[in-house]
Amino acid sequence: MSTKSKIVDFMKEQAYKPLTAEELLKEFDIPKRDRDKFLDLLEEIENDGLIIKNRKERYGVPERMDLVVGRLQGHAKGFGFLIPDNPEQEDVYISIEDIDGAMHNDRVVVRLIGEKKGKSTAGEVIKILERANHQIVGEYEDSGDFGFVVPDDGKIFHDVFVPKSQSKGAQEGDKVVVEINQWPAKRRNPEGEITEILGHKTDSGVDIETIIKKLDLPADFPSDVREEVAAIPEKISEKEINRRTDLRDVKMVTIDGEDAKDFDDAVSIEKLNEEEARLGVHIADVTHYVKEGSPLDQEALERGTSIYLVDRVIPMLPEKLSNNLCSLRSDQDRLAMSVLMKFDLNSGEVLEHEITESVINVNQRLTYNQVKKMLVDDDEELIDQFSHLIAELRLMADLSKKVRKLRQDKGSVDFEFPEAEVVLDEEGNAIDIEKVDRTIAEKLIEDFMIRTNEVVAEEMYYREVPFIYRVHEEPAKDEIEELNSFLHNLGYHVKGLEGEVHPKSLQKVLNKVEGEPEERVVNTVLLRTMQKAHYHPQNIGHFGLASRCYSHFTSPIRRYPDLMIHRIIKEVINKGVLPKERREELEDNLFSIADHSSLQERKAMDAERESKDLKKVEYMKDKLGQEFEGVISGVMSFGFFVELDNTIEGLVHVSTLVDDYYHYHEDKQAIIGERTAKIYRLGDEVKVEVSKVNVDAQQIDFELIE
Known part of the structure; x- marks a missing residue:
């Protein structure tokens, strides 16, 4: 256990009463030479929100002081909700009077004030631990001697005051980036300086550029990252190949969309007998190239995720890695993390599994459309072209159905909502909106990736290794009660309100409405009842997937949590146990990595949705009267x-x-x-x-x- 954890655990003890820094120095018997280090550590733990210093300069843990630490989710009307760090705590309502200058996505400490506002306990912000909005993108409004920037993000309630001398010549209607130099307070807007003018809001290309700037990410990778990547050898050394499990003779494929360039995963299958098959899920070994703590790693962590806008991709990793060295291209040797699972072909159960570092060589790149045409449409031309793979594809399809049924029987809540793809011309104008249906090919890959993510998370959980889990809390009881009231009007009912609601109860409702006129409405209302999944070092399970342990392991090219847990897994399978110092390091750092990754994921999802919605509106502008x-x-x-x-x-x-x-x-x-x-x-x-x-x-x- 790290010193940081020992201090926090000490303060959580029932007999503990808040102590001053001097009293803590004596309690932990800290020698004079280490006094400053200990005080710095106290400040660091306080900044993390794990402990609080009260007005009498005494330290304690938030939960013992009616305080909650988390991120603020703002609202356009000025109030907000605290999303607690502890996933088992309920959200806290913060009124506009009690928000005390905090802004959307800030990490804050909130005092519970014992009132109820609608469904939530109320609280007031007493301390801001971390500011999230150092730069804000918005539209400039000129007021003569000064101006205001109206944030594009509706969750940021405050307009930013800009003195004329700090406006950089911005004109009415310009999209700008403003640097905050004075934070908001009660009855006072934040103040800032315009650092960049993106162009007038009606100028071509400014719309997407505005979305990119809101992510606060550089368009290009820094020079030290580029230099590090340039120095990475393209050829895999024989020494590296020899120390890995050699799976280059195993027949395997990638199955992705038509336009995919970064191939995270490949799949293989071998029928062992009439009852059993071995499925291999092979994931790009990004950690071989991205060394922990390096400039490349720090940049990947800062970005957190690749972002797929309607007309471009902002990658987490430079192209040499994402589209080349790490990408599982066909007919090329690649390094991978392979999860080999023996399945019962009758039940879909995993009988045994192995996680290993491997070297692979993908035989064929297939698209979702090709697989669908072979497995569903019986396209003879494609079946003939890929005759060497068709038996394996059919076996995979059969196995995926068993795996999916097993998951659904556990209660996994599966929503069926159509997605859309925006088709652009060469100038970036929307010329068509195509609805994309999920076929057997997409479902097959999804089934195998979900099961792999579970297997990996279960393995690390039972080894009691510090880890990053993908967690999803069950819906709040009052949300389920409201859902039930609505469903009652349609003749349906969610069972289990007396105790904990099981996801199976929700899936049963979805099954009942399948094919009925009210199917879409029930799916929509039920989805709105659900919480949002996120990353956390504490495993509380994944409600929506009815999974006791879940992680994100299968996309390390585009998600940092996957990359981080690959590191942990490799250390565990190679050493058998993590050294004490490494455990302490992970215990100290994994929460901040998980929290930042969740924040970047939400930003990316908002940006992706906004870019698509923007082009949808543009597409409709010549459809008036239709x-x-x-x-x-x-x-x-x-x-x-x-x-x-x-x-x-x-x-x-x-x-x-x-x-x-x-x-x-x-x-x-x-x-x-x-x-x-x-x-x-x-x-x-x-x-x-x-x-x-x-x-x-x-x-x-x-x-x-x-």
């Missing part, structure tokens, strides 16, 4: 959203419903006419006309066609 059929996808007091078959969404404002006075009924997720009792409910099919498209506001307005 009629479409759609489904009501969201109901609010001011109207309802309608999603078209191509996944584009627009608003029917309540003011356009002129045949009656309409009122919002939250419990029914509906707007109901006062006189006619006409109902517009979540999931209803409607016909609409495009009445307005505002590209700047990224908003599409529809009007109903009766």
Whole structure:
């Protein structure tokens, strides 16, 4: 156990009462020569939010002082919710009066004030541990002697005041980057200096550039990272090959999308007998090239994830690694981490497994579409072309169905929502929106990756190794109660409200509504009830997958948590046990890595969604007056959203419903006419006309066609 952990555990003891720094020095019998080091460590632990120093200069752990530490999730109206570091604690509501200058994504300490606000306990911010928004991207508004930057991120409530001398000549309507030099306080906006003008909001290309700048990532890799990557040899040494399990003779394939360039995973299968098969999941060994603590590693950690915008990719790793040395290209020797699993072909159970460092050589790159055509459409030309692989592909398909059924029987909650791909021309304009369906090929790879992630997490959990888990809390009880009230109106019910809700109860509801008119509405409301998955060193399981242990192991080229746990796994399988010093190092660092990775993941998801939504709005700007059929996808007091078959969404404002006075009924997720009792409910099919498209506001307005 590290010194940091010993201090925290000491303060968690029931008999502990808050002590001063001097008293702690005596309690731990710290010699004079180490006094400053110990005090620095106390400050470091305090900055991490693991301990708190009160007004009387005494230290204690937050939970013993009615305090909660976590990240603030802001809201456009100025209030927020604290998302606690401890995944087992409930979110805390923070009113605009109690937010005390904190901003969206800041790490803060909150005092519980014992009140309830709706579903959540209320609290007040008493300390800001870490600022998340040193730079803000937004639109400049000129007010003569000064200006304001209105943040593009709606969760950042404050406009940023900019003195004229700090405006860098920005004009009304420019998209800018503003550096914060004075943080907000009660009744005072933050103040900043414009550091970059991206262009006027109507200029071509400024929209996507704005999204990129919001991620606060450099477009290019720093010079020290480029130099490090340039020095990496392209040829694998014989010494490295000889110390690994040689799987180059094992027949294996990659199965990805048409445009994929970074191939994280390859799969192989061998039928052992009529009852058993060995599935191999082979994942790129990125850690061989990315050394812990190096400039390349630090840059990967800072980025946290690759970001897939509608017209480009911002990679976590430089192209030499992501698209070449680490990418599992066919007919090339590559280093991998292989998980070899023996399956019972009747039940889909894993009978035994092995995790090993390997060298592989992928036989064939296949696309999802090719696999689907062979396995579903019986495309004779493709079957003939890949006759040397078709038996293995069919065996994989059969096994994946067994694996998926086993997961579903456990209660894994599987949502079926269509995704869309935006087709761009050479100038970056949206020319089509194509709905993408998940076929047997995508499901096959998903099934095998999920099971591999479970196997790896279980292995490390039972070895009691410090680790990063992918965790997903069960829905809050009041959220489930609200869901049940809504489902009751449709004739359905979630069982198990007396105690803990099991995911199987939710999956049973999804199974019952499959194929029914209300299927989409139930899927939508149930999804909104769920918490968001994230990374954490504490294993609390994954509710949505009904998994006791889950991790992200299968995409180290594009996700830092995967890369980090590869390091840990390699150390464990090579040494059998982690040295004491290494355990302490991991215990001290894994929370901050997990927390930062979760934050970067949320930013990336927001950016990816925003870039796609932006192009969807652009696509609709010449569709004024055109009629479409759609489904009501969201109901609010001011109207309802309608999603078209191509996944584009627009608003029917309540003011356009002129045949009656309409009122919002939250419990029914509906707007109901006062006189006619006409109902517009979540999931209803409607016909609409495009009445307005505002590209700047990224908003599409529809009007109903009766």
